Amino acid sequence: MSDASLQSAQYETEAEFRDYFALLKPRVMTLVVFTALVGLLAAPADMHPFVAFCAILFIAIGGGASGALNMWWDADIDARMRRTARRPIPAGRVTGEQALGLGVALSGFSVVFLGLATNWIAAGLLAFTIFFYVVVYTMWLKRWTPQNIVIGGAAGAFPPMIGWAAATGGISIESLLMFALTFLWTPPHFWALALFMRSDYDDANVPMLTVTHGRPATRAHILAYTVILALLAVAMGFTSAGGPLYLAVALALNAMFLRGAWAIWKRDEADAEADGYAAEKGFFKLSLLYLFLHFGALLAEAALDRAGFVWGAI
Template identity: 70%
Template sequence: MTDATTFEMENEASFGDYFALLKPRVMSLVVFTAFVGLMVAPVSVHPMIGFCAVLFIAVGAGAAGSLNMWWDADIDAVMNRTKNRPIPAGKVTGDDALAIGLTLSVFSVVMLWLATNVLAAALLAFTIFFYAVVYSMWLKRSTPQNIVIGGAAGAFPPLVGWVAATGSVSLEALLMFGLIFMWTPPHFWALALFLKKDYNNANVPMLTVTHGRRVTRAHLLVYTLLLAPLAVGLGFTTIGGPVYLAVAIGANAWFVKGAFDIFRRDEEQAEADSYRTEKAFFQFSLLYLFLHFLALLADAGLRAAGAI
């Protein structure tokens, strides 16, 4: 066996490589928030229809992920965090990623339409378009507001889940959207604070690159302060309850404190402890969103049982 043949076999794509194109970590968050949006809606949904709705929303999210990886392959190749993704690692070709993304996009939208309603399908189609075109192709490389505006893409799933169940949009659905939308900038800016070199090397105009870490810390604090009342306010709507209010008050108190801690730091302090505070804030931000949506689900269960 020649060296060339051995190299080709070692780099042959596996199922896992193709699955990685769908960004399974992001997809898991999409599945969960869409599921919660569906379950807290004020109508009963047949289990099979609910399962299909969440499945097709997940497939749509995976399609958007594949299109994003196709477009961002050049950026991914120079960033330590993404250089081992399937395309820069040479496991999957860009053409394959594009074909998978387009195919799954059409499939997910059509199937969600057939399983639920046209409005939910239209919202899913717009979500895919927004992430792949508006965010990936336009905002990400052109403005430091990329993650602020682009955060809408990740905020749509619970709205789509709600609309799949009800066929309409409501204040509760918009507030779930707003919760994720306002959470996204602090979440990603915390990441950017300790990964500035990655974005700098890739020429991605994150706020840390264009305006520096000091300005980023201030923005992170402002968005966290705006997020907290919105998050707590959701607890006073028809889908809120005692569990959600307790979680929201506690989680947002910690989040605001973390944002203040980050704001007060200078670069000398941050570098001395390898950005420990920023990394802790980023890690908690992942738990933050999960806790809020899990609490909504818990209150929905209590409400169904007549406990609240």
């Protein structure tokens, strides 16, 4: 191969700006932004709108930084999975070193600026979240135990606590409940994905529950976690974080979610293959709506509370 053709091949894979942005996992970032925003707005504290905007921005950047560090560490398994093979590092458009540099720089930036903009409790929680996602989940648990999603899910559950801490400067029962809701939601959400992305985790040797304990066990785990999640989600309606509106939303959504989990548990692989994993895909889509509407209802309750609205007074 001539020097010219070597150079040409190198140019063809040269990164665009959007490749660096893709390292920040923008779709995961939207979930982080939304849950952090609910935590911040539901908190009983007044924040200047611009400071609130900055807080959410820095939390989002911190979440993105941990995504870049995750892609740096997991480039080898990303290359083996159909779902992730086109990410910037396995596709050859960004080097691992560039992703590492971007992740470390944005981690430091986001933590320091969140501390300066709001308070150091929120900044400390953000730093711990990045550490938990990158070191505890990505480097340690993901390739070691089928409980990776269960324990690692904590990293994705911290944003509402960070948003709450940014507004109030502390942690409270309400922010812990929001953490618990996201924490318990994560396993059924990801296990449903693992059921219909059949071969991806097998190919990458990631010890997902589907690989280590089999698919029937995964179906049983989805049902068990959904039952625990439903109990917590409905119970939240009776705490200071919830209220009648939240309770109505939670009752409807959890009935649908339990029905979906029950359907998944009752099926076997033959049924699932026959209809192209319709129940598993439907449950996965419902799980996205589930979290969005629960947090939306928490936000609505906080807004009504702040507006002085009292249930039963009308």
